[in-house]
Amino acid sequence: MLPEEIEAAARRRFVKWDAQLWRFVLDGPALALARGLARAGLDERRAGALVESYLRLAAEGIGLGYLFPSSSGAQSFLTQAFYRLLPETLPQQAPESAARALATAWNLGENLERSPAWLRRLFVRLTAGPEALLDLERLVADVEARALRPPAKRLEGAWAVHWLHLAEEDPRFLPGAVHFVAPTVACVHDRHRGTAQAGREGVSVGVWLDEKPLLLGAMGCGETPALDPGLDLPLLESVARRDRRVDSWLAMARNEWRAAVSLETSQFLVALLPA
Amino acid sequence: MPGDNILSRLLGGGRAAVGPDLQVHLSEREGADPHHKMRQAYWWIVNNAVFCPYYDIEFGSGAELRNKAGDRLMLHEEMSYSSFVLLPMLTLFTCRRALLVGGPGRGKTTSAILMALVAGMPREEVRRTIQRGHPQLSISDLLGSPLPSDMLKAEDLSQVKVGWRRWIAARVKIVDEYNRIPTKTQSALLSLMAEGYAEMFDQFVYAGRSSWFLTANDDAGGGTFQVIEALKDRIDVVVRAVPFNSGFLQALLRRVEADRQPEELVPAEIVFTPQELEAIYAAILAVRLPEPVLEKLGFFLGQLDFCRRASPQFEAKSKDTLKLHGQTVSQVCNEQCPLDKKVHLCTQTENGVSARAYQTALHYAKALAYFRGHAEVGEDDLRQILPWVLHDKLVPNGRSPFFEAEDHRALLGDRVAWIRALWDAAMEQHARHEPTRRKVTALRDELDRGLEGLDEATTKKRIGQASNLLDLLMTKHELSGPVYEDLIHLKSIYSRYRNYLQWVAQQRR
Numbered sequence: 001m002l003p004e005e006i007e008a009a010a011r012r013r014f015v016k017w018d019a020q021l022w023r024f025v026l027d028g029p030a031l032a033l034a035r036g037l038a039r040a041g042l043d044e045r046r047a048g049a050l051v052e053s054y055l056r057l058a059a060e061g062i063g064l065g066y067l068f069p070s071s072s073g074a075q076s077f078l079t080q081a082f083y084r085l086l087p088e089t090l091p092q093q094a095p096e097s098a099a100r101a102l103a104t105a106w107n108l109g110e111n112l113e114r115s116p117a118w119l120r121r122l123f124v125r126l127t128a129g130p131e132a133l134l135d136l137e138r139l140v141a142d143v144e145a146r147a148l149r150p151p152a153k154r155l156e157g158a159w160a161v162h163w164l165h166l167a168e169e170d171p172r173f174l175p176g177a178v179h180f181v182a183p184t185v186a187c188v189h190d191r192h193r194g195t196a197q198a199g200r201e202g203v204s205v206g207v208w209l210d211e212k213p214l215l216l217g218a219m220g221c222g223e224t225p226a227l228d229p230g231l232d233l234p235l236l237e238s239v240a241r242r243d244r245r246v247d248s249w250l251a252m253a254r255n256e257w258r259a260a261v262s263l264e265t266s267q268f269l270v271a272l273l274p275a
Numbered sequence: 276m277p278g279d280n281i282l283s284r285l286l287g288g289g290r291a292a293v294g295p296d297l298q299v300h301l302s303e304r305e306g307a308d309p310h311h312k313m314r315q316a317y318w319w320i321v322n323n324a325v326f327c328p329y330y331d332i333e334f335g336s337g338a339e340l341r342n343k344a345g346d347r348l349m350l351h352e353e354m355s356y357s358s359f360v361l362l363p364m365l366t367l368f369t370c371r372r373a374l375l376v377g378g379p380g381r382g383k384t385t386s387a388i389l390m391a392l393v394a395g396m397p398r399e400e401v402r403r404t405i406q407r408g409h410p411q412l413s414i415s416d417l418l419g420s421p422l423p424s425d426m427l428k429a430e431d432l433s434q435v436k437v438g439w440r441r442w443i444a445a446r447v448k449i450v451d452e453y454n455r456i457p458t459k460t461q462s463a464l465l466s467l468m469a470e471g472y473a474e475m476f477d478q479f480v481y482a483g484r485s486s487w488f489l490t491a492n493d494d495a496g497g498g499t500f501q502v503i504e505a506l507k508d509r510i511d512v513v514v515r516a517v518p519f520n521s522g523f524l525q526a527l528l529r530r531v532e533a534d535r536q537p538e539e540l541v542p543a544e545i546v547f548t549p550q551e552l553e554a555i556y557a558a559i560l561a562v563r564l565p566e567p568v569l570e571k572l573g574f575f576l577g578q579l580d581f582c583r584r585a586s587p588q589f590e591a592k593s594k595d596t597l598k599l600h601g602q603t604v605s606q607v608c609n610e611q612c613p614l615d616k617k618v619h620l621c622t623q624t625e626n627g628v629s630a631r632a633y634q635t636a637l638h639y640a641k642a643l644a645y646f647r648g649h650a651e652v653g654e655d656d657l658r659q660i661l662p663w664v665l666h667d668k669l670v671p672n673g674r675s676p677f678f679e680a681e682d683h684r685a686l687l688g689d690r691v692a693w694i695r696a697l698w699d700a701a702m703e704q705h706a707r708h709e710p711t712r713r714k715v716t717a718l719r720d721e722l723d724r725g726l727e728g729l730d731e732a733t734t735k736k737r738i739g740q741a742s743n744l745l746d747l748l749m750t751k752h753e754l755s756g757p758v759y760e761d762l763i764h765l766k767s768i769y770s771r772y773r774n775y776l777q778w779v780a781q782q783r784r
Contacts, residue, residue, distance in 0.1 A: 013543040015319040046297060053299035057291065060301060063544070099293045106299070107289020115285070140285050 001052055003030075006059050014063030021069055025058045029087045036091030046095045053099065054090075057106050058082055066113055075217070077123045078109035081133065088130045104136050118185050118206045121216035122147060125208075146210055150183045151257045151274075158275035161243055162213050167267040169205050169215050175262035175269050178253035179225040184209045186253060186260040187221045188269055195224050209258045209271050227251050236261065239272065246270070309547075309555045313368065313646060316393050316545035320360050324389055324537030325382050326527070327357035328520030331691075332659045334647075345682070354647070362514045362663055363390050363488065365642040367447065368555050371635065372468060372487035372509060374453075374667070377516025379492055384451055385538065386514075387488035391447035392541045394486070395548060401449075401538075404442035408455035410499050414463045417456075418443065418473045418480070432477045439480040443473065446485050446549070453489040453506075455499040465506045511635040513666035515691070555645075562641040563651035572636060572657055574712065575701040578620055578756025579669070580627020584612050590766075592759060594626050605674035614755060616676035620697055620704075621756045623677050625670040636664045654702070662694035669694060708757045714744055715761045718768050726775050734776050741769040 003026055011017050033054055037047035061067035066078045086105060090098045112120050122143060126132060132139050166173045166188060176191030189195070190203035202224070206216030231252045239261075240246040248264040259272040290302045321327050335353030359382070366373040367390045375383040384405070391401040406417060419439040429435045442448060450456075456464065467473045471482045489510065491502075519527075530537075547555075584607040585596040594604055604625045608616070616622040639660045644652040671678070671687055678684050686693035705712075718741055726734075745765045752758045 011542070012540070015315045015542050015544050017542075049296065049298050057299060057301065095297055096293075099297045099299055103289070103291035103293050103299045104286060106291040106301075107287075108285050110289060110291075111285045137286060 001056070003055055006052075006055050010059040010063050016063065016065055018062055018069075021062050021067065022059065024069065025055075025062070025067070025082070029083045030055055030058070033087040033090060036087060040091040042091070042095060050090065050095065050098055050102070053102055054082075054086065057102065061109075066109065075124050076109070076120065077112050077127060078106075080124060080127060081105045081109060085127065085130050085133045089133045093134075101133060101136070105133060108136055108140065116181065117219045117221065118181050118187065118216060119143075119147075121206050121219065122185070122208060125214055125216060147184055147208060148182055153274035154256050155254070155259060155272060155274050159272050160275045161239060162209075162271040162273065163245070164207055164213055164215060164269045164271055165267065166205050166207075166215065166269055169217050170203065173203065173205060173267060175250070175267065177225040177227045177251045178260045178262055178269070179223065180253055180255050180258070180260075181206075181221075183255060183257055185216070186258070186269075186271075187219050187223070187225075188260070188262065189221065189225060191227075191250075191262075207260065207269060207271065209260065209273060211273070213271055213273075225253075231261075232259065235259065235272070239270065309551050309558070310645065310648065312545060312547065312551070313364070313555060314648075316547075317356070317360060317364055317646070319542065319545050320364075320386075320389055320393075320537075321357055323540065325357075325360055325386055326517075326519060326523045327359060328517060328523065330355035330357050332356040332358050332361055332643075334655050334659070356646075357517070358663060359386065359514060359517045361643075361646070362512055362639075363387065364393075365639055365646065366390070366488070366512060367394060367486045368552065369559060369638045369642045370484050370486050370556065371511040371638060372489070373512045373514050374510045375488060375490045375514045375516060377492070381516030381518070383490040383516050384449070385536075387447075387449045387451075387490065388538050389541065390486065390488060391445075391449060392538055393545055393547060394447045394552060395546050396445065396447060398538060400445075401447075404445050404449065406442060406448075406450045408450060408452040410455060410457060412456050412460050414460050414475075417460055417463055418467070418475060421476055435476045435478075437475050437478045437480075439473075443467065443480050444483055446483075446552070448482070448485055448487045450487070450489045452491060454491045454502050458500055458503060461500070461503050461506050465503065465509065468506070468509045507667055508629070508631070510667060512639060512663045514663065559638075559642045559645045562644050562649070564637065564641065565651055568652055568654055568657065570712070570716070571654055571702065571705055572633070572640075574705045574708070574757060574760075575661075575698055576628050576633060576636070577760045578701070579624050581621045581756035581759045582607065583614060583621070583754060583759075584608070590763065594624070598626070604672045608672060608675060614753070617680075619755050620701060622675040623672055623693075623697060625672045626668075628665065628668050632664065632668050636661055639664055658695065658698050661698055662691040665694050666690050704757065711748070711752070711761060712757070715764055718744070719764065722768055722771060726771075729775065731776065731779060734772050734779070738769060738772045738776070741765050741772065745769065 007019075007022055010022075030051060034047065034051050037050060042050075058067065061078055061082060066076065067082060068074055068076075068079060070079070070083065086102060090101065093101060108123070112123055126139060126143065166175055170190075172190075172193075174191040175188050176194050177189045178186055181187050186207045186209060188205050188207060190205075193203040195202045201220050201222070204219040204221040206219040208214040208216055227250070231249055232254055235254075236246075236249055236252070246263065247266075250262045250264050252259065252261040254260075257274070261270045261272070263270065290304065291299050292302070294300050333349065333351040333353070333355040335351055337349050337351035340348040340350065363373055363375070363386050365371075375386060377383055388401055388405075391404075392398060396404075406412075417440065419437055421435045421437050425435045450464065453461075453464070463473065467482055468487060472479050473482075580593045580595065582594045582597060582604055583592055585592050585594060597604060597607065604622070608622050612622075614622070636657070640652045640656045643656045643660050644650075647656070649656075669690070671690070671693060673687055678687055686696055718737070721737065745762060748758055748762055748765070754762075
């Protein structure tokens with residue numbers, strides 16, 4: 001099936017068809033994939049089948065709104081995979097595993113579209129490098145173990161403090177209320193722009209409080225957590241005694257394994273993890 | 276735990292699979308949200324198929340701009356919609372009957388065709404099934420005819436097989452220029468629309484659950500033939516074609532140059548299966564209508580039929596009484612009626628509305644709320660939908676003193692604006708009348724809990740309550756439409772209790 005035929009079929013099928021984006025996919029990542037496959041010495045028929053599969057999935061992604069222009073500033077696993085990772089990694093694999101990897105990436109991406117925002121953000125961050133796509137099953141199992149299952153160590157006894165600069169995600173971000181969306185994933189709402197107003201969704205940033213905490217970016221969280229659900233003062237006092245950067249606490253969220261606290265006068269979030 | 280089976284959820288059960296040809300194949304998406312699909316269909320039509328220069332079904336508050344001449348332009352903040360596309364869509368999903376009116380070339384037939392395509396009918400079939408009204412259209416042309424060979428051989432009617440026209444069973448039925456159809460054929464159309472079947476030579480054909488789209492070039496319902504009143508009454512909603520705005524000339528030019536009609540381009544993604552249409556219909560019916568909203572609808576529509584001067588007999592003070600005696604409201608609504616014509620709504624209409632109109636209003640209000648993504652109907656849904664439902668059902672009394680004021684006279688030229696103004700005035704009245712209405716409703720609720728086992732003393736007490744309220748309304752309130760409705764209602768409550776008391780006494784004997 002020729003690209004023109006794929007486009008014509010997609011135009012008939014989808015309400016939203018972005019011809020410009022399709023042109024970008026054809027001239028950019030699809031071309032890179034075709035060239036990569038040629039360089040890898042894959043026979044023409046098999047390379048053609050793989051590129052055709054890639055294009056048909058990309059057309060579906062554009063039609064369903066899963067893929068969007070890079071200029072929009074938004075990120076998703078599928079855009080990352082289709083624009084950058086798949087054209088890089090597929091030529092490195094045997095034809096059978098390349099086709100399987102393409103199908104797996106699509107299935108993961110489409111299922112993520114129906115998953116919570118924080119999980120989507122997590123996969124965007126964890127699949128920044130092409131190596132992640134070589135073994136997606138292992139990556140998903142790793143996320144399940146580290147982000148979704150309760151960690152083995154509880155927040156009792158010794159703990160470590162991590163200062164996370166949320167302004168790295170949004171220069172105007174001023175941390176306010178915090179709540180947990182998974183045992184090790186916290187959602188921090190902006191103090192002034194935290195709730196939806198006049199058609200604009202509230203501003204919130206996700207933080208994965210893994211051993212090496214990771215900022216997840218904008219969460220689009222629809223919740224309105226209370227600014228002051230209660231500070232664990234004994235714990236916070238001991239943090240303040242050990243760290244002179246702390247002045248007055250603003251809001252805190254804590255579960256059995258992690259704690260996250262915002263401060264009155266800082267764009268940093270203080271995360272407490274078991275040592 | 277949120278992590279349960281994440282591996283299988285994220286990686287298993289996807290649509291993509293590798294075939295033996297090493298191609299990745301995608302299966303069809305399952306369970307696409309029908310509501311989302313419905314909205315997508317609306318936006319596709321608005322953005323690609325029908326030029327909509329303005330969105331006139333508006334919600335929420337907004338800024339008002341005025342010029343010195345008194346013209347007003349409202350800028351609403353919430354999502355607004357084009358009636359010319361939305362109303363046919365709601366008609367499609369609620370299996371009702373819409374009349375699209377407006378001058379030639381305004382997109383009436385295109386809009387109807389798009390609805391048929393969205394309902395999954397193939398384009399060729401849609402073209403073939405459109406019934407085009409013309410002065411020579413006979414009943415046979417419309418419904419079908421007996422097979423000639425049977426006519427020669429048959430010894431009785433049961434042996435005559437009728438070849439019914441295929442359009443009768445279509446999910447979407449389009450009758451173009453219905454006001455050009457001769458009166459006799461209109462009657463056949465009426466029975467098909469009203470009863471859902473047609474009969475010929477003792478044989479029947481059923482229309483099935485379907486949506487009807489009729490078009491007429493003349494807003495007033497004129498045309499080659501006068502449309503029979505009963506046929507007009509069967510039309511649930513009137514949709515007005517929108518004028519073309521020259522701002523869309525570029526888009527029109529692109530369409531001309533592409534040499535394609537919008538109906539050729541309907542994407543498969545917005546084509547509904549019969550199951551999806553049924554599912555949406557069921558979901559629309561499940562939209563709740565809260566009691567206070569229903570009460571407001573009743574308050575508005577209920578008072579329109581009242582005419583204080585229709586009859587000296589209290590129960591017959593309705594515009595129907597006048598009509599049955601060949602009179603009109605304009606003949607009796609004069610200074611002899613003490614009601615203030617600037618305030619009371621009864622003066623503005625020549626008629627009230629039937630139970631069928633109430634039903635239609637409920638259907639469309641639910642459909643609009645569903646389309647907007649709401650679980651229950653709001654007052655604003657009713658305010659927006661009623662003008663289209665009542666468009667051809669309410670006839671204004673042009674000689675009412677109300678329309679003598681300059682800013683009111685303009686309402687006679689635009690029924691949508693007039694009915695919306697009627698609704699707004701009724702809602703102002705409702706706020707004042709609500710305490711009284713609440714007392715009547717409380718008595719009604721008591722009665723609705725049932726009479727079984729009710730003792731004589733309680734019955735008498737309730738009769739007393741109803742009598743007191745009747746007395747209060749008769750003596751201390753002006754006899755207006757809403758008060759009249761309450762009085763009639765209270766009288767029926769009173770009569771039920773009185774009859775019950777009689778029955779209890781008979782049982783005792």
